[in-house]
Amino acid sequence: SMEIGVRVVAEHPISGRRRHTNDCLLTFVAIDENSRPAPVPGxxxxxxxxxxxxxxxxxxxxxxxxxxxxxxxx
Incomplete structure (x- = not known):
């Protein structure tokens, strides 16, 4: 599996001012042809x-x- 970090930034459409709104971590699991977890390269x-x-x-x-x-x- 792999953990992916995401940083979300909102931008005001007129002023262009940006601000950090949140962060999250997502975990993805590689799946083989039998729908079983598969290794991923290190x-x-x-x-x-x-x-x-x-x-x-x-x-x-x-x-x-x-x-x-x-x-x-x-």
Missing amino acids: LELVTDEDKRRFGDGRRRREHREALEKELATD
Whole structure:
């Protein structure tokens, strides 16, 4: 799977003034011909920012998995 960050900016149609309205994270899963999750190529982490963001995503994934496991045992 891959996590995609989206930043939304609204622009006033007359003045052109822009303002940040929200951010979101979307998770996409590659699907094979049998409708099963399929691997995707790994990222090339070059910069410190790349590595930081990848680590942040990994921690979010681990948190989601732990929460799902906890909820499944209730």
